[in-house]
Amino acid sequence: MKTETTIQGLAGSLQPARTARKIIGFVPTMGNLHQGHLNLVREARKLCDVVVVSIFVNPIQFGPNEDFDNYPRTLDQDSQLLADVGCDIIFAPSVEQMYGKQPRLTNISVSEITNDLCGKQRPGHFDGVAVVVTKLFNIVQPNYAFFGQKDFQQLAVIRQLVRDLNIPLEVIGVPIARAEDGLALSSRNGYLTEEQRKIAPSIFQNLKHAAAELQQGTDLTEVLANIKTSLTEAGLVVDYVEARTPQLQGIDQFNQDLVLFVAAKLGTTRLIDNLQVKHTAS
Amino acid sequence: MKTETTIQGLAGSLQPARTARKIIGFVPTMGNLHQGHLNLVREARKLCDVVVVSIFVNPIQFGPNEDFDNYPRTLDQDSQLLADVGCDIIFAPSVEQMYGKQPRLTNISVSEITNDLCGKQRPGHFDGVAVVVTKLFNIVQPNYAFFGQKDFQQLAVIRQLVRDLNIPLEVIGVPIARAEDGLALSSRNGYLTEEQRKIAPSIFQNLKHAAAELQQGTDLTEVLANIKTSLTEAGLVVDYVEARTPQLQGIDQFNQDLVLFVAAKLGTTRLIDNLQVKHTAS
Numbered sequence: 001m002k003t004e005t006t007i008q009g010l011a012g013s014l015q016p017a018r019t020a021r022k023i024i025g026f027v028p029t030m031g032n033l034h035q036g037h038l039n040l041v042r043e044a045r046k047l048c049d050v051v052v053v054s055i056f057v058n059p060i061q062f063g064p065n066e067d068f069d070n071y072p073r074t075l076d077q078d079s080q081l082l083a084d085v086g087c088d089i090i091f092a093p094s095v096e097q098m099y100g101k102q103p104r105l106t107n108i109s110v111s112e113i114t115n116d117l118c119g120k121q122r123p124g125h126f127d128g129v130a131v132v133v134t135k136l137f138n139i140v141q142p143n144y145a146f147f148g149q150k151d152f153q154q155l156a157v158i159r160q161l162v163r164d165l166n167i168p169l170e171v172i173g174v175p176i177a178r179a180e181d182g183l184a185l186s187s188r189n190g191y192l193t194e195e196q197r198k199i200a201p202s203i204f205q206n207l208k209h210a211a212a213e214l215q216q217g218t219d220l221t222e223v224l225a226n227i228k229t230s231l232t233e234a235g236l237v238v239d240y241v242e243a244r245t246p247q248l249q250g251i252d253q254f255n256q257d258l259v260l261f262v263a264a265k266l267g268t269t270r271l272i273d274n275l276q277v278k279h280t281a282s
Numbered sequence: 283m284k285t286e287t288t289i290q291g292l293a294g295s296l297q298p299a300r301t302a303r304k305i306i307g308f309v310p311t312m313g314n315l316h317q318g319h320l321n322l323v324r325e326a327r328k329l330c331d332v333v334v335v336s337i338f339v340n341p342i343q344f345g346p347n348e349d350f351d352n353y354p355r356t357l358d359q360d361s362q363l364l365a366d367v368g369c370d371i372i373f374a375p376s377v378e379q380m381y382g383k384q385p386r387l388t389n390i391s392v393s394e395i396t397n398d399l400c401g402k403q404r405p406g407h408f409d410g411v412a413v414v415v416t417k418l419f420n421i422v423q424p425n426y427a428f429f430g431q432k433d434f435q436q437l438a439v440i441r442q443l444v445r446d447l448n449i450p451l452e453v454i455g456v457p458i459a460r461a462e463d464g465l466a467l468s469s470r471n472g473y474l475t476e477e478q479r480k481i482a483p484s485i486f487q488n489l490k491h492a493a494a495e496l497q498q499g500t501d502l503t504e505v506l507a508n509i510k511t512s513l514t515e516a517g518l519v520v521d522y523v524e525a526r527t528p529q530l531q532g533i534d535q536f537n538q539d540l541v542l543f544v545a546a547k548l549g550t551t552r553l554i555d556n557l558q559v560k561h562t563a564s
Contacts, residue, residue: 007448019303105394106412106446111387130388131447138448164388165413166289166420 001083003090007139010091014050014140022049026142026169028133031055031092032072032187033081036177040146041085043174052140053082054091056098061128072190091140098135108134110157110164113248117153117261118272121239126157133158134167142169150176150184152259152274156248176273178204184273191269199266202234207260207275214254214277221252224260231264239263239270246276254279283365285372289421292373296332296422304331308424308451310415313337313374314354314469315363318459322428323367325456334422335364336373338380343410354472373422380417390416392439392446395530399435399543400554403521408439415440416449424451432458432466434541434556438530458555460486466555473551482553484516485544489557496536496559503534506542513546521545521552528558536561 004010017024025048027040037053044051055078062068075092082090108130113119119126137145147155155173162171177185182204183197192200206227213223220243227241242261245251251258256279263272286292299306307330309322319335326333337360344350357374364372390412395401401408419427429437437455444453459467464486465479474482488509495505502525510523524543527533533540538561545554 021301100445102445104446105442106390106392108388108390108447111389113387135446135448138450141450160387163382163384164386164417165390166417168420168423 001087005092006097013089017050024142025051026140026145027053028136029055030057031078032074033078034185036148036185038085039177040174041087044146045086047144050088052089053087054136058132061125063122110160113156130161137167144170144172146172149173188269196266199235203262203273206230210260211275211277220254236264236266283369287374288379295371299332306424307333308422308427309335310418311337312339313360314356315360316467318430318467320367321459322456323369326428327368329426332370334371335369336418340414343407345404392442395438412443419449426452426454428454428456431455470551478548481517485555488512489542492542493559502536518546518548
C-alpha cells in the first residue's frame with residue numbers, strides 16, 4: 001500500500017493502472033475510519049482492480065461554528081486499518097494541495113434536494129461536498145466511487161451531481177454499518193461521553209419501532225411525532241425527524257417506499273441516521 | 283469523419299483511441315462555423331491524434347430575450363468544412379441528449395470574473411457555459427480543449443473552472459480570426475445588414491487606434507472614452523468599453539500588459555472584440 005500526499009504523486013502511482021486500463025475504485029473519506037468506511041473499501045475491493053481511499057478533512061463543507069478544527073485526524077491508525085482491508089493507495093493531501101494558493105472562484109450547487117434535512121441546518125455544506133467530490137473525482141478518475149447510505153442525503157446529492165454533469169463513473173451506495181446496539185457508526189460518535197453513548201442507540205431503536213408502526217398501519221404523521229417525543233424524552237435535542245421518498249421528495253403518508261430520517265444532538269455532538277421502509281401493496 | 287449524435291455513440295467511436303491512449307483534442311462550438319472555429323480545429327490537428335468537434339447550441343447559456351431560437355444551425359455546411367480541415371468526429375447531440383428528461387439540479391458558477399463585461403448584460407450566461415463545458419469535458423474526456431480568444435472572458439472563466447475543479451485537461455487559447463477589414467469573425471456577423479457590415483470593422487479599427495494611443499502615452503481613461511465616442515458616432519450602441527489585466531482584474535492606467543474590451547450593438551446584433559496591448563518598460 002502506498003500513501004500519496006500530492007496530486008502529482010497520485011497521478012504517478014495510478015499511471016500503470018490507467019495504462020493497463022484496470023478498474024479503479026475510489027472511497028472518499030475524512031479519515032478517522034470505522035467499520036462503515038472499511039465496508040466501503042471491502043465493496044470496492046470486490047468490484048475493482050485498484051482501490052484508492054482519500055483521507056481529507058475538507059474545510060469548505062464545515063460551517064464557521066462546526067467542528068473542522070477538532071475533527072479527529074488519525075492517519076497512522078487509519079493507514080493500518082486500510083492496509084488490513086486491502087486498500088492499494090491512500091491519497092492524503094493537505095488543504096493547500098487541494099485548494100492551492102490562488103482563491104477558488106468556482107462553486108457547484110445542487111438545488112432542491114439540499115434545501116432541507118441536513119441542508120437546512122448546514123448552509124453551504126452540500127456545496128462544499130459537491131466541490132470537493134468533483135475535484136477528487138477529477139484527480140482520481142475512478143470507474144466506481146463508494147459512499148455510505150448513512151449520509152443518505154449526501155449520496156443523493158452526489159448521484160444527482162454525477163448525472164447532471166455526466167461525470168464518467170458509477171456511484172455505489174453501501175448500507176449503514178452499526179454497532180451491536182444499533183448505533184450507526186460515525187467518526188463523531190467518538191465525541192460522546194460514556195453516558196451519551198448509552199443514550200445514542202435510542203435513535204435506531206426509534207427508527208425500527210417507527211418502521212414497525214408504519215407496517216401496522218399507524219399514520220405517518222403520528223409515527224414521526226412519536227419518534228420526536230421519544231428521542232426528546234431520552235435526552236436528545238431533535239434537529240429533524242422526517243420522511244422522504246428514496247429520491248428525497250416529500251411524502252405525507254406511507255403509500256410507497258420511504259426513508260425515515262433523524263438528526264439530533266447529544267450535548268454538542270450531532271448524530272444522523274436513517275432507515276428505509278419498504279411498502280408492500282396489501 | 284464520423285458524426286455522433288448520442289453520448290453512447292461518441293463513447294463507442296472514441297473507445298479505440300482511448301484504449302490506444304491516443305491524444306484527444308476537443309473543440310466545443312455552437313456550429314455555424316467560420317475560419318475562427320476552423321483555426322481551432324487546425325490547432326487541435328497539430329497537437330492531437332484524434333480531433334472531436336462538438337456542435338451544440340446550448341439553451342442554458344442564452345437569456346430569455348436572446349437569440350437561442352434564431353441562432354443559425356447549419357450542420358451540413360459545418361460538416362463539409364470540418365471534413366476539409368481534418369476533424370475526426372463531430373459530436374452533434376440534441377438538447378434532450380445533453381440535458382435528459384429529468385430536471386437538472388446542479389449549477390456551476392464562477393464568481394468575480396463573471397460579474398462584469400459580458401456577465402453584466404447576460405446574467406446566468408457564464409453559469410450556462412460552465413455547466414455545458416463541464417458536461418462536454420466529462421463526455422469527451424479530451425487531453426486538450428481549444429477555445430478562441432475572441433471570447434476572452436469565456437476563456438478566462440474556463441481556465442478558472444478547469445483549475446478550480448482539477449479537470450484533467452489542458453486549455454489552449456487560440457488568437458482571434460479576422461476578416462480582411464479587421465472585423466472579428468463571429469457567427470452573429472451573419473445577422474448584419476450590408477450597411478451594418480460596413481460599420482462593424484470600426485470596432486477593431488478603434489481598438490488598434492487605442493493601442494497606438496496608449497503606446498504614445500495617452501491616458502487610459504481618455505483612450506477608453508475616445509473609443510466609446512468614436513463607436514457611437516459610427517452608429518454603434520456601446521454596451522461597454524473596458525480595460526482589464528489579462529487575468530480580468532481592473533486596471534486604471536497603462537502600467538502593465540492589458541486587454542481592451544468592446545461590446546456594442548448594431549441594430550439587434552451584439553458584437554464583441556478585444557485586443558491585447560503589451561506594456562514594455564521604457
